Amino acid sequence: MKQSTKFKPGQTGNPKGRPKNKTPATLLRKSIAEAMPEIILTLIQQAKGGDTAAAKVLLDRVCPALKPQAMPLSLPVNGSLTEQGGEIIRATMAGQIPPDIGSQLITALAAQSKIIEIDELTQRIAALEGKA
Numbered sequence: 001m002k003q004s005t006k007f008k009p010g011q012t013g014n015p016k017g018r019p020k021n022k023t024p025a026t027l028l029r030k031s032i033a034e035a036m037p038e039i040i041l042t043l044i045q046q047a048k049g050g051d052t053a054a055a056k057v058l059l060d061r062v063c064p065a066l067k068p069q070a071m072p073l074s075l076p077v078n079g080s081l082t083e084q085g086g087e088i089i090r091a092t093m094a095g096q097i098p099p100d101i102g103s104q105l106i107t108a109l110a111a112q113s114k115i116i117e118i119d120e121l122t123q124r125i126a127a128l129e130g131k132a
Contacts, residue, residue, distance in 0.1 A: 073097065075105075081113050 007013050021030070032039070046054035075087050085106060092102030 071101070073101075073105075081109055081116075085109050 021027075043054045043058055047058055073091075075084070075091060077084065079087075088097065088102055088105045088109070091097045092099055097105070
């Protein structure tokens with residue numbers, strides 16, 4: 001025999017629904033929003049007094065960090081991957097390429113070498129299977 005359930009299908013146990021604006025997160029947001037002018041004034045005073053953490057909070061909101069911008073590069077693309085890597089390192093050491101860009105280029109060359117290696121192995125396996 002089937003046991004009866006407390007509520008019938010399609011009938012809610014909370015007919016009034018969830019209480020509006022009563023969750024802890026909503027109450028916290030409301031409290032912060034009400035105090036925001038005082039919080040900002042306090043941060044400004046602390047930053048003026050030498051508090052670098054307060055200054056950072058303010059500056060991060062007013063002046064977000066600059067995003068890196070792509071720059072044109074002129075490097076030889078012929079030669080082996082080893083020679084290309086050497087050119088990137090030389091250009092980085094000479095200050096023609098920023099170190100982070102040089103590192104990214106070397107990483108890209110390493111990935112390219114893996115692709116070439118896998119491609120060559122695939123061709124070799126296909127050739128061996130063709131002979132068998």
